Amino acid sequence: MAKKPDGKNTSGRGQRDLKVKVKTARGRTNSSTRWLQRQLNDPYVARAQAEGYRGRAAFKIMELDDKIGFLVPGARVVDLGCAPGGWLQVAVPRINALGEGKGPKGTILGVDLQEVDSLTGAEIHVLDFMDEGADDKVKEWLGGKADVVMSDMAASSSGHKQTDHLRIISLCEAAAYFAFDVLEDGGTFVAKVLAGGAEGDLQKLLKQKFTKVMNVKPPSSRSDSSEKFVVATGFRG
Ligand SMILES: C[S@@+](CC[C@H](N)C(=O)[O-])C[C@H]1O[C@@H](n2cnc3c(N)ncnc32)[C@H](O)[C@@H]1O
Numbered sequence: 201m202a203k204k205p206d207g208k209n210t211s212g213r214g215q216r217d218l219k220v221k222v223k224t225a226r227g228r229t230n231s232s233t234r235w236l237q238r239q240l241n242d243p244y245v246a247r248a249q250a251e252g253y254r255g256r257a258a259f260k261i262m263e264l265d266d267k268i269g270f271l272v273p274g275a276r277v278v279d280l281g282c283a284p285g286g287w288l289q290v291a292v293p294r295i296n297a298l299g300e301g302k303g304p305k306g307t308i309l310g311v312d313l314q315e316v317d318s319l320t321g322a323e324i325h326v327l328d329f330m331d332e333g334a335d336d337k338v339k340e341w342l343g344g345k346a347d348v349v350m351s352d353m354a355a356s357s358s359g360h361k362q363t364d365h366l367r368i369i370s371l372c373e374a375a376a377y378f379a380f381d382v383l384e385d386g387g388t389f390v391a392k393v394l395a396g397g398a399e400g401d402l403q404k405l406l407k408q409k410f411t412k413v414m415n416v417k418p419p420s421s422r423s424d425s426s427e428k429f430v431v432a433t434g435f436r437g
Pocket residue numbers: 254255257258280281282283284285286287288311312313314327328329330352353354355371
């Protein structure tokens with residue numbers, strides 16, 4: 201029987217194929233009813249549950265890596281905004297962090313504002329990456345260079361599109377400057393952005409430091425969301 205990323209067996213159950221309708225309940229806002237309905241009918245949510253991933257975000261990094269190929273055995277990876285741990289679950293076997301697969305053994309270090317359940321093969325710390333001196337702490341834990349810096353950091357939605365856009369861009373910029381300090385030549389930077397106008401400066405900044413900068417919308421990223429991923433490869437130091 202197939203194993204889930206946390207070592208449990210998969211149930212073998214198929215994907216949910218019946219649409220679930222959610223009634224508006226007293227105390228529940230229209231927007232949370234819409235959110236609940238979308239969650240219950242989302243095939244990636246059902247797949248994440250069936251395959252043992254901690255969230256549907258796991259499929260985004262899987263699809264990005266399948267397309268670009270940066271999570272290779274032996275890679276040293278930093279995952280910024282790693283809770284609840286879906287990206288970590290995908291990366292651990294791909295970089296051979298347990299040393300049980302083929303090729304060299306990789307390492308992965310995750311940080312988040314929130315507590316994250318432990319995951320064998322990953323080192324996890326609770327940290328606000330925007331705090332003064334946070335980047336130095338991560339550098340100390342890392343203890344050397346990294347081959348991949350990836351950021352899925354996002355603040356909770358404010359409900360105001362432009363505010364959310366500007367907030368995520370500042371998280372991306374902080375992640376990018378950190379990446380400039382720690383990436384090995386040839387390294388990769390991956391960051392989630394919400395489209396909105398200010399990402400031009402981020403692109404310009406990345407183009408000075410990387411051979412190739414791409415905007416990718418993986419299939420699992422909701423089509424009605426302005427979310428996309430900036431992937432920069434070939435760090436030039
Ligand atoms: C979309 S979730 C990440 C999902 C994760 N990639 C996964 O696969 O499970 C975004 C995360 O960014 C974290 N975050 C937001 N701002 C942060 C900050 N300043 N420092 C650290 N983490 C932050 C949030 O706590 C949240 O857990």
